[in-house]
Amino acid sequence: MNRLADQVMGPVLAPRDEGYDAERAGWQTARRHRPDLVVGAAGPADVQAAVTYASGRGLPVAVQGTGHASAAVAAEGGVLITTARMSAVRVDADAGTAWVAAGTRWDQVIERAAPAGLAPLSGSAPRVGAVSYTLGGGLALLSRSFGYAADHVRGLDVVTADGRLRHVTRDREPDLFWALRGGRDNFGVVTGMEIGLMPVTTLYGGALVFPVQKAADVLGTYLQWAATMPEAMNSSVALISLPDVPAIPEPLRGRHTVHIRIAFAPGDPGAGERLVAPLRAIGPMSDTLGELAYAEAGSIYNDPVAPGAVESDTAMLGELDATAVQAVLDLAGPHAPVPHVVELRHLGGRLAHPPAVANAVGNRDARYLFNVVSRLERADITQIRPAHARMFEAIAPWSTGGRFLNFMNGEDAATQVRSAYNATDYQRLTDLKAVYDPENIFRLNHNIPPAGGPIRG
Numbered sequence: 001m002n003r004l005a006d007q008v009m010g011p012v013l014a015p016r017d018e019g020y021d022a023e024r025a026g027w028q029t030a031r032r033h034r035p036d037l038v039v040g041a042a043g044p045a046d047v048q049a050a051v052t053y054a055s056g057r058g059l060p061v062a063v064q065g066t067g068h069a070s071a072a073v074a075a076e077g078g079v080l081i082t083t084a085r086m087s088a089v090r091v092d093a094d095a096g097t098a099w100v101a102a103g104t105r106w107d108q109v110i111e112r113a114a115p116a117g118l119a120p121l122s123g124s125a126p127r128v129g130a131v132s133y134t135l136g137g138g139l140a141l142l143s144r145s146f147g148y149a150a151d152h153v154r155g156l157d158v159v160t161a162d163g164r165l166r167h168v169t170r171d172r173e174p175d176l177f178w179a180l181r182g183g184r185d186n187f188g189v190v191t192g193m194e195i196g197l198m199p200v201t202t203l204y205g206g207a208l209v210f211p212v213q214k215a216a217d218v219l220g221t222y223l224q225w226a227a228t229m230p231e232a233m234n235s236s237v238a239l240i241s242l243p244d245v246p247a248i249p250e251p252l253r254g255r256h257t258v259h260i261r262i263a264f265a266p267g268d269p270g271a272g273e274r275l276v277a278p279l280r281a282i283g284p285m286s287d288t289l290g291e292l293a294y295a296e297a298g299s300i301y302n303d304p305v306a307p308g309a310v311e312s313d314t315a316m317l318g319e320l321d322a323t324a325v326q327a328v329l330d331l332a333g334p335h336a337p338v339p340h341v342v343e344l345r346h347l348g349g350r351l352a353h354p355p356a357v358a359n360a361v362g363n364r365d366a367r368y369l370f371n372v373v374s375r376l377e378r379a380d381i382t383q384i385r386p387a388h389a390r391m392f393e394a395i396a397p398w399s400t401g402g403r404f405l406n407f408m409n410g411e412d413a414a415t416q417v418r419s420a421y422n423a424t425d426y427q428r429l430t431d432l433k434a435v436y437d438p439e440n441i442f443r444l445n446h447n448i449p450p451a452g453g454p455i456r457g
Helices: 002-007 020-024 044-056 106-116 130-135 174-186 212-226 269-275 294-299 322-332 381-398 423-436
Strands: 037-040 061-064 079-082 089-092 097-101 153-159 165-168 189-196 202-211 233-241 256-264 290-293 310-317 341-346 368-375
Touching: 002 044, 020 037, 020 079, 037 044, 044 061, 044 079, 044 153, 044 165, 044 189, 089 106, 097 106, 097 130, 106 130, 106 294, 130 174, 130 189, 153 174, 165 174, 174 189, 174 423, 202 212, 202 269, 202 294, 212 233, 212 256, 212 322, 233 322, 256 269, 290 294, 310 381, 322 381, 368 381
Parallel strands: 037 079, 061 079
Antiparallel strands: 089 097, 097 189, 153 165, 153 189, 202 256, 202 290, 233 256, 233 341, 310 368, 341 368
């Protein structure tokens, strides 16, 4: 440990050291890795030193970014590399690109890109770490308009299991470039990435909130409406059990509600107004739709900022019908014993198209992403897990069998990784894992084991 501490600029902390718990803490507090050492990397050289130290001793390596970053598995031992200190953004307005360091949040990229009239393909929560989000695929607020965030990566700087810092692109180590975009942290520690930015300064968006008594009408109308929408229309619908806390506005506090979230871009706000008219006709109790600067787009979902203990799971779905709506309502209505957020995100559009440079992101044929989230402070885990199981059993007839890596956070997530990929792509990933990480050092994650190699625990 002392030798490693002498080689890095950032802190090197063991469980007995002050600051260890703060350094390993992530947004998800229900699952925390307890490593032998935490290395707070201040730059790529620190990452190289940490990986070399770990691989030389046969220790596994985990990576934790910033924002909503959290451990995919609650593993004991190994070396945890945190990247929050590696925060930097460089925007090239002429090229329409940005270089983003490993610990940068999307809100920081948004702020730097806005003066150039550009925006990144960030998600519903602006404080998510940009690199980990993108490596997992990156389902953006405007993904129906532009595709997955991973589709717009131009280059990556990555430290592989041999301790080498490599710069990979479509022309330079193209196999590794393919695998990283969708394979997340299975092939190394990404220290920076170059991404394409979108020519977006404003969008038409916000939320329509309905009382749960209108849930059947809202969900049925939404599914019919979504099927007719152009690629520029990005949306989701969610049943949300709101807690009775001061942070929730009085009209909504403690209520069970249905939310439709809208992000229309690029396009004329007037066209957005006309497109949402059938949804408004249902009669929302709250309506925040209007023109927004992209920097304000986080207000559409209002995702929580404070860390919390969360259990969630996800599934990719095909086309839905009235029977599917009823299956969800039977288990997620106001009578449900466990408070949930139950969400359908509309996919399709550019998400269904192969990117200009192929990557490992799978399940592009799905029409909806189904997501269930429960916070542990509102119900016990022994209640939440069976409730989630019933929900996914009910929706199974419409499932494609796939999952989305970034939203896999349930107790079985580690065993479901294969479902995030097409079968041939998963085989290629395991083959490349055997080339770049044959000892499966990067395994404290949504793990892809090397073909013919050690899986380990």
